[in-house]
Amino acid sequence: MRSFSMPKMAISLLLAILAACILIGINETGYNRSSAALDDIAEASRTRGTLNRLLQHVLDAETGSRGYLLTGDPRYLEPYNAAVGEITQNLDNLRLLHTSNADEFATLSQLGRNVQRKLAEMDLSVRMRKQGNEEAWKFVLMTDVGKEHMDAIREQATKLIDASTARMEVSQVQVRRSLLLSRIGIAAVAMAGLLAFYLYLRQTTALKLAGEQQQQILQQERDLLERQVRERTATLAELATHLQQVREEERGHLARELHDELGALLTAAKLDVARLKSKLGAQAPEFAQRLQHLTETLNSGIALKRRIIEDLRPSSLSNLGLTASLEILAREFAERSGIEVATNLEPVELDESSQLTVYRLVQESLTNVGKYAQAEQVDISVRNSSGQVEVDIKDNGKGFDVNDVRSSTHGLAGMKHRVEAAGGRLVVQSQPGTGTRIGATLPCSAQTA
Numbered sequence: 396m397r398s399f400s401m402p403k404m405a406i407s408l409l410l411a412i413l414a415a416c417i418l419i420g421i422n423e424t425g426y427n428r429s430s431a432a433l434d435d436i437a438e439a440s441r442t443r444g445t446l447n448r449l450l451q452h453v454l455d456a457e458t459g460s461r462g463y464l465l466t467g468d469p470r471y472l473e474p475y476n477a478a479v480g481e482i483t484q485n486l487d488n489l490r491l492l493h494t495s496n497a498d499e500f501a502t503l504s505q506l507g508r509n510v511q512r513k514l515a516e517m518d519l520s521v522r523m524r525k526q527g528n529e530e531a532w533k534f535v536l537m538t539d540v541g542k543e544h545m546d547a548i549r550e551q552a553t554k555l556i557d558a559s560t561a562r563m564e565v566s567q568v569q570v571r572r573s574l575l576l577s578r579i580g581i582a583a584v585a586m587a588g589l590l591a592f593y594l595y596l597r598q599t600t601a602l603k604l605a606g607e608q609q610q611q612i613l614q615q616e617r618d619l620l621e622r623q624v625r626e627r628t629a630t631l632a633e634l635a636t637h638l639q640q641v642r643e644e645e646r647g648h649l650a651r652e653l654h655d656e657l658g659a660l661l662t663a664a665k666l667d668v669a670r671l672k673s674k675l676g677a678q679a680p681e682f683a684q685r686l687q688h689l690t691e692t693l694n695s696g697i698a699l700k701r702r703i704i705e706d707l708r709p710s711s712l713s714n715l716g717l718t719a720s721l722e723i724l725a726r727e728f729a730e731r732s733g734i735e736v737a738t739n740l741e742p743v744e745l746d747e748s749s750q751l752t753v754y755r756l757v758q759e760s761l762t763n764v765g766k767y768a769q770a771e772q773v774d775i776s777v778r779n780s781s782g783q784v785e786v787d788i789k790d791n792g793k794g795f796d797v798n799d800v801r802s803s804t805h806g807l808a809g810m811k812h813r814v815e816a817a818g819g820r821l822v823v824q825s826q827p828g829t830g831t832r833i834g835a836t837l838p839c840s841a842q843t844a
């Protein structure tokens with residue numbers, strides 16, 4: 396999943412950066428072009444203004460000079476002189492503005508010359524009027540020279556104004572184009588952004604969906620595995636129960652064989668010895684001692700057989716009941732091991748197989764005490780507790796770490812299995828140095844029935 400999404404994400408990021416760069420580029424170019432165009436427009440507008448003022452001042456100068464010529468009133472010279480001063484200034488300004496375009500510069504030069512000529516013509520007329528040379532200034536006034544100069548000035552100024560207007564229009568078109576470009580660029584990038592966002596959302600949703608599906612598959616696999624483990628555990632538990640059952644049956648069978656066959660043989664032998672003893676007793680005293688020894692050996696054999704049978708299949712359990720059998724077990728253990736055993740055994744109601752379970756539990760616990768605990772005292776108790784039977788075997792031995800039991804040992808594990816198969820629970824409490832407690836809780840037979 397990741398290997399697919401990573402390049403896609405990288406491409407998306409790259410596209411976003413590219414779009415942003417394009418947008419910034421378009422904006423910057425538009426801004427620069429618009430600024431230049433606005434500068435051009437401002438310059439053209441200044442040119443037009445200056446040209447208009449120049450024309451106005453030339454006209455003012457002409458009006459002033461005409462007034463003076465016709466009336467001889469020196470007041471008319473005032474506006475005339477002022478206009479002449481302004482004209483020179485305007486011409487200088489125009490020259491500064493028109494240095495870039497060669498054509499316009501040439502027209503401007505012509506305009507300048509014509510203005511100078513017009514000024515010279517007016518100056519001449521005024522001077523002649525001042526000197527009282529009537530004929531001369533009237534002659535100048537009558538000729539068409541002044542009008543020709545004026546027409547040329549008007550024509551050239553109009554040409555320059557038109558050129559400025561044309562430049563202004565070009566610049567305006569330029570500004571409009573830049574604005575349009577920015578508009579299109581922004582719209583396109585906004586659309587691309589929206590598209591990218593939509594794609595991102597779609598991809599995120601797809602990723603989430605895929606994640607959920609994977610999670611679901613994993614959950615299913617986990618469920619399947621758990622089910623399999625449960626099934627296997629149940630099968631193993633059944634197998635263990637079956638093996639314990641078979642073992643008990645086998646032991647019962649062996650006990651019966653020993654009792655019936657070996658018992659019969661030993662009893663027959665004992666009877667024969669008794670008969671021999673009564674017949675030979677008086678005549679051969681040298682055999683009497685040997686026969687006595689044989690009788691004792693046979694008795695030991697019979698006792699051994701009984702012990703083995705008892706160990707294989709406690710007959711006391713069916714003959715005397717659980718309490719008595721446990722008493723016997725405890726007494727024999729105490730005699731054998733020299734460890735003090737205290738019992739507190741209440742009569743309890745348990746079915747035959749649960750009784751055997753309790754018997755085996757106490758038997759295995761005592762074996763462990765004898766083997767490992769190095770204890771001085773063992774307490775065995777069987778009690779009724781709210782419809783259940785509680786069995787406790789406590790020793791004051793060296794204890795052990797319950798979490799650190801070798802997996803190759805089966806005594807405690809077998810006990811636990813046996814108790815749980817009978818519907819009960821087994822607890823093993825121990826710590827190094829604190830002794831050991833094996834506690835089992837089993838349901839009463841009334842409960843299981």
Ligand SMILES: Nc1ncnc2c1ncn2[C@@H]1O[C@H](COP(=O)(O)OP(=O)(O)O)[C@@H](O)[C@H]1O
Binds near residue numbers: 792794805
């Ligand atoms: N009463 C006890 N005191 C001290 N250690 C014990 C006692 N009972 C069991 N253990 C420890 O627990 C281990 C497991 O016991 P068990 O399952 O009966 O296996 P096994 O008797 O075959 O060794 C023993 O090896 C022993 O170290």
Ligand SMILES: [Mg+2]
Binds near residue numbers: 759763806
């Ligand atoms: Mg053991």
